[in-house]
Structures are given as C-alpha cells and as structure tokens.
Amino acid sequence: xxxxxLVWAGLWRKKTRTVFTMISIVIAFLLFGxxxxxxxxxxxxxxxxDVDRLYVSARTSMTDGMPISYLSRIRSVPGVRAVSLWAYFxxxxxxxxxxxxxxxxxxxxxxxxxxxxxxxxxxxxxxAKTRTGVLVGEALAAQYGWKIGDRIPIGTSIxxxxxxxxxxxxxxxxxxxxxxxxAGFPSFYLNWSYFDEARQFGTGETHYYIVSVQDPKxxxxxxxxxxxxxxxxxxxxxxxxxxxxxxxxxxxxxxxNFIANAIVGAVLFTLLFLTANTMMQSVRERTxxxxxxxxxxxxxxxxxxxxxTEALLLCLFAAGLGIAVAALVFESPALQKLFGDFSMPxxxxxxxxxxxxxxxxxxxxxxxxxxxxxxxxxxxxxx
Amino acid sequence: MTALVTLRNVTKSYVRGKQKVEVxxxxxxxxxxxxxxxxxxxxxxxxxxxxxxxxxxxQPTSGxxxxxxxxxxxxxxxxxxxxxxxxxxxxxQFYNLLPVLTAEANVEVPLLLTSLSKSERRRxxxxxxxxxxxxxxxxxxxxxLSGGQQQRVAIARAIVSDPTLLVCDEPxxxxxxxxxxxxxxLLQALNRSQNKTIVMVTHDPKAAEYASRExxxxxxxxxxxxxxxx
Numbered sequence: 001x002x003x004x005x006l007v008w009a010g011l012w013r014k015k016t017r018t019v020f021t022m023i024s025i026v027i028a029f030l031l032f033g034x035x036x037x038x039x040x041x042x043x044x045x046x047x048x049x050d051v052d053r054l055y056v057s058a059r060t061s062m063t064d065g066m067p068i069s070y071l072s073r074i075r076s077v078p079g080v081r082a083v084s085l086w087a088y089f090x091x092x093x094x095x096x097x098x099x100x101x102x103x104x105x106x107x108x109x110x111x112x113x114x115x116x117x118x119x120x121x122x123x124x125x126x127x128a129k130t131r132t133g134v135l136v137g138e139a140l141a142a143q144y145g146w147k148i149g150d151r152i153p154i155g156t157s158i159x160x161x162x163x164x165x166x167x168x169x170x171x172x173x174x175x176x177x178x179x180x181x182x183a184g185f186p187s188f189y190l191n192w193s194y195f196d197e198a199r200q201f202g203t204g205e206t207h208y209y210i211v212s213v214q215d216p217k218x219x220x221x222x223x224x225x226x227x228x229x230x231x232x233x234x235x236x237x238x239x240x241x242x243x244x245x246x247x248x249x250x251x252x253x254x255x256x257n258f259i260a261n262a263i264v265g266a267v268l269f270t271l272l273f274l275t276a277n278t279m280m281q282s283v284r285e286r287t288x289x290x291x292x293x294x295x296x297x298x299x300x301x302x303x304x305x306x307x308x309t310e311a312l313l314l315c316l317f318a319a320g321l322g323i324a325v326a327a328l329v330f331e332s333p334a335l336q337k338l339f340g341d342f343s344m345p346x347x348x349x350x351x352x353x354x355x356x357x358x359x360x361x362x363x364x365x366x367x368x369x370x371x372x373x374x375x376x377x378x379x380x381x382x383x
Numbered sequence: 384m385t386a387l388v389t390l391r392n393v394t395k396s397y398v399r400g401k402q403k404v405e406v407x408x409x410x411x412x413x414x415x416x417x418x419x420x421x422x423x424x425x426x427x428x429x430x431x432x433x434x435x436x437x438x439x440x441x442q443p444t445s446g447x448x449x450x451x452x453x454x455x456x457x458x459x460x461x462x463x464x465x466x467x468x469x470x471x472x473x474x475x476q477f478y479n480l481l482p483v484l485t486a487e488a489n490v491e492v493p494l495l496l497t498s499l500s501k502s503e504r505r506r507x508x509x510x511x512x513x514x515x516x517x518x519x520x521x522x523x524x525x526x527x528l529s530g531g532q533q534q535r536v537a538i539a540r541a542i543v544s545d546p547t548l549l550v551c552d553e554p555x556x557x558x559x560x561x562x563x564x565x566x567x568x569l570l571q572a573l574n575r576s577q578n579k580t581i582v583m584v585t586h587d588p589k590a591a592e593y594a595s596r597e598x599x600x601x602x603x604x605x606x607x608x609x610x611x612x613x
Contacts, residue, residue, distance in 0.1 A: 002495050002501070003495060005484075005488060006481075006484070006488075006492070006495065009481070009483040009484050009488070010483060012483065013482070013483050288479065289479075289481055289482075292473075292475075292479045292481070293492070294464065295438075295440060295467065295473050296467070296468065296473065296492055296493045296496070296540075297464050297465065297467045297468025297469075297471075297493065297496050298464065298468075298496065299460075299461050299464040299465070300460060300461065300464070301461070302464075376440050376441075377435055377440055377441050380440075380475075380479075
C-alpha cells in the first residue's frame with residue numbers, strides 16, 4: 001500500500017496518453033459488459049424456461065393459421081394436462097409505431113398453462129363473462145394509465161372487424177403480473193371466441209397451441225404424438241419445447257453467443273496491444289527513473305512488481321469503470337423495458353475483472369521484465 | 384579513525400563490441416569514516432567506475448571491495464540492492480528526481496524500503512527538507528524548482544535514511560557558480576556537523592576545495608592523494 005503513490009504517480013506521467021488508453025479500456029469493457037450481460041441474460045432466461053410446456057405451430061410457418069378443431073384433438077393426447085391458444089392480433093394503441101403484444105386466447109386455459117402468472121381468479125371469471133374483455137399486464141396498464149373498467153380502442157394492422165374497422169374496442173376486466181416469464185411475455189389478451197366471430201377473415205384458425213404436459217419426462221413423446229396426429233393433413237404441425245422455440249427465435253437474430261464472443265474477443269485482442277504499447281513506451285521513457293529506483297535500493301523484483309502493478313491498476317481501474325457503466329446502462333428504463341427486471345449478472349463483472357487482470361499481465365509483463373533486467377550503470381549512462 | 388571503505392587490487396574491465404577495455408588497474412584505496420573525498424581526473428580516467436564500485440552499483444572484475452565491513456564484491460544483485468538501501472545515499476549530476484512526485488514524495492522514496500510507519504517517514508522527510516532549507520517547497524514538483532533547489536531535494540533524499548556513505552557524481556556539474564557554492568557548503572556542513580563520509584566525483588577544482596582529501600585518477604590508476612587540513 002505504501003507504494004501506491006509511487007505507482008499511481010507513474011501511471012499519470014503522461015496524462016493524455018493514460019487518459020486515452022483508459023478511455024479505450026473503458027469502452028472495451030463497456031462493450032464487454034453489455035454484450036456479455038445480454039448474452040448471460042439470454043442464457044439465464046433460457047435456463048429458466050419450463051420443459052413441461054410445448055408449442056404447436058403450423059409446420060410451414062409460425063404465422064400460418066391452424067384449424068381450431070386441432071384443439072380438442074390435442075387435448076385428447078395422453079399426457080396433456082391443459083391446452084390454450086394464441087392468435088396474433090398485432091395491436092397498437094393510438095400510435096401504430098408503438099405496438100402492443102396482443103394475442104387472442106382462451107384465458108381460463110392460459111392461466112392453467114402459465115402457472116406462474118399472478119392474477120386474481122375474479123379477473124379470469126370476468127374475462128370468461130365479458131366477450132369484449134381484455135386482461136392486461138400490470139406494467140402495460142401502468143404505461144398507458146389504463147385501469148379496470150376502461151374501454152380502450154386498439155388498432156391492428158392485420159385484422160378488420162365485421163364493422164369494417166381496424167380499430168377494435170375492448171373493456172379492461174383485469175390485470176396480471178407475468179414478470180416471472182420476463183418482459184418479453186405477451187401482456188395483452190383478448191377472448192379468442194370474440195375475436196374469431198368479429199374478424200372478417202381467417203375464421204376458425206389460430207397460430208399457436210400451447211400445451212402443458214403432466215410429466216416433463218413425457219414431453220418428447222407428447223410432441224411426437226401431436227405431430228403424428230396431423231401428419232399428412234392439409235396443415236401439418238411442428239411441436240417444440242419452450243426452450244427449443246426460444247432458441248429457434250433467437251437464431252433468427254443470429255447466434256448471439258458467437259457474435260458477442262467474437263466482438264469482445266476482437267476488442268480485447270486489440271486492447272492487449274494498445275495497453276502493451278502504452279506500458280512499453282512508459283517504461284522506455286522512464287529508463288533512467290527506474291535505474292534511480294534501483295540505485296536507491298529497489299530490487300529487480302520490486303521494480304518488476306511496480307511496473308506490473310501499474311499495468312494492473314490501469315486495466316482494473318478502467319475495466320471497473322467500463323463494467324460499472326455497463327451495469328448502469330442495464331438499469332436504464334429503456335433496457336429495463338426490453339429485458340424486464342434484469343441486472344447485469346455478477347458473473348459478468350467477475351469475468352471482466354479476470355480478463356482485466358489477464359490483459360494487465362500479458363501486456364505488462366514484457367515491459368516489467370525489461371525494467372527488471374535494467375542494468376543500473378548502463379541506464380544511468382544513457383546506454 | 385577506521386577505514387569505512389577499502390579497495391584491494393581492484394580491476395574493472397568492460398567488453399565494448401569485441402574489445403575488452405580495462406578501466407581500473409589494480410586500485411588500492413582506503414577511505415576513513417568522516418572523510419570528504421574528492422575524486423578528480425580527466426574524462427575516461429575511471430572516476431565514475433570507481434564511484435560505482437564503492438557504491439555497490441557495479442562489481443569489480445577482480446579484487447576486493449569492503450564497505451562498512453561488508454565484502455560487497457561478493458554480494459548477489461538482490462543483496463546489493465538491500466545493502467545500498469541501508470548504506471548508501473546518492474547525489475547525481477542531473478538530480479534524477481522523479482518528475483511526477485513532489486519534493487517530499489521524492490525524499491520519501493528511500494524510506495519506502497524501510498519498515499517505518501507513515502508518520503515516522505513524514506517526520507524524517509520534513510527533517511531532511513529542513514536540513515537542506517527547502518521545507519517550504521515540500522509540495523512542489525521538480526519542474527517547479529530551480530536547479531539548485533532540485534539538487535537540495537536530491538541531497539535530502541540521499542540523507543533521509545541516514546546512510547553510512549554519501550556518493551556524489553558531479554553534484555555541481557549542472558549548476559551555476561552561486562548554486563554550486565551553496566551545494567558544496569551544504570555537503571561540507573553535512574560532512575562536518577553530521578560526520579557524514581562523502582565520496583564525490585568532480586571535474587571542478589573549486590568544488591574539490593571543499594573536500595578534506597583529493598584523489599586523482601589517470602588512465603585507471605591513482606596518481607595523487609592529497610589531504611587538506613581542516
């Protein structure tokens with residue numbers, strides 16, 4: 001600790017260079033924190049997905065409709081506990097650029113399939129009794145200032161109702177808390193039966209059947225049985241576990257893990273050379289100063305440790321700053337909206353610290369070794 | 384009087400390119416405790432090489448170097464570092480202060496190698512700066528001080544750990560006459576009032592006049608050894 005002043009002062013010998021090097025490290029670790037944070041966040045969310053839920057969609061495309069008659073046939077498959085459905089509504093409120101994740105469903109069954117959703121039973125009852133009723137996620141209701149009893153106009157770019165309008169009016173009959181499933185979980189549900197009667201086309205079809213199985217170990221077999229039921233029909237099905245579905249959706253964005261690691265790897269590799277260059281220049285410029293330290297009695301090893309500590313301080317300080325900024329970014333309202341109640345996982349900070357130490361050692365060791373090997377007489381004589 | 388420094392048949396040679404150059408040829412020398420020795424001679428005569436050997440910065444090719452009872456020619460690099468920290472105070476021609484540190488932080492550097500507490504280190508630094516008349520410049524960085532003041536800070540750094548021997552390599556070489564005289568007066572005072580043994584390399588005959596003994600080197604051999612009456 002008593003050497004801290006000496007090391008810190010050495011670090012700021014060339015302020016501009018140190019500041020620019022630090023900014024580079026801060027940006028590199030900010031990027032690392034953000035990408036790895038997102039990566040880990042997806043990983044954690046995927047790991048938490050239920051294995052006892054299956055998603056049935058048309059084999060051709062997730063957006064193609066399947067006959068509603070499939071519902072009763074799927075329910076009859078041995079091992080199925082409950083089945084609900086989702087039909088895309090594609091809604092928006094007032095501004096078409098601000099979509100609302102709205103789906104038509106069978107609410108009673110939906111809350112049997114998604115057991116972690118917190119909702120008062122009376123809201124489910126009210127939904128069953130009110131044809132134009134909707135259940136809205138608490139966060140969405142808060143966002144638009146909606147409350148139970150409100151009648152709200154919801155526009156849709158897909159569906160025209162039988163009165164020829166693309167704006168549908170709904171009555172809010174209840175709210176629910178689906179935070180257990182993350183912020184991406186649909187948070188606006190209308191009655192499928194009302195939706196089906198009122199739309200001008202696509203009648204009798206839905207986009208997803210969501211199946212809850214009695215025993216997760218039977219999920220594979222149930223999937224096969226469901227797809228076998230509709231094999232060689234006009235609309236064949238593809239049944240996937242929730243995990244597989246999420247993965248296939250993520251694949252559409254690209255391999256997040258690979259992209260994150262590739263970018264971070266390239267940035268850190270560049271950083272390694274940048275830091276090594278800074279440290280090497282710093283040591284070259286201080287040859288006579290390091291020789292003076294040795295003259296005063298600092299051993300070779302002590303000088304090596306001083307230079308390494310300087311690199312360590314530079315990297316850890318700047319990396320810590322970068323990771324802290326990344327953590328703050330995750331707390332920002334915009335990202336909270338995107339990822340829900342999500343903080344940067346502690347493992348990312350730990351990984352960041354580990355990489356900073358590695359960068360410091362790899363980039364700091366050559367100049368530190370050079371300083372260690374310095375011959376006092378030659379260095380003082382400027383040779 | 385006892386001999387603080389003893390050199391017996393010391394030779395030193397360097398390899399420069401493919402050539403072996405012998406800088407010192409069988410030097411015998413004894414320096415007593417409390418002496419102020421001025422080492423003089425033309426460039427290339429081996430003055431700085433001799434100083435480096437006495438200060439434990441370099442090892443002789445052959446011969447014995449005894450300082451404060453230690454055969455320093457037999458010490459390893461690591462042991463020599465510890466030994467220098469305990470026994471030697473250095474004063475260089477170009478001051479060699481660390482530019483990023485304040486005067487007091489520069490003076491404190493040798494004390495970082497001791498087990499002294501922070502408060503004790505501060506007390507000693509303050510005392511050393513007072514001794515060289517720069518207590519009021521403690522928070523200044525070297526580039527905020529004149530050449531003479533920087534050399535005073537360097538002297539404070541050299542004496543702060545109360546070394547056995549002060550070695551000075553051209554301490555007035557970069558100073559004007561007035562500052563040179565002030566520095567020499569200071570070194571003389573340290574020698575006389577604190578009984579500090581000083582070995583000083585100089586080209587300047589006026590600086591050498593402050594010493595109690597003058598030693599001349601020529602082509603690696605001692606040629607003249609004169610003691611001056613106090």
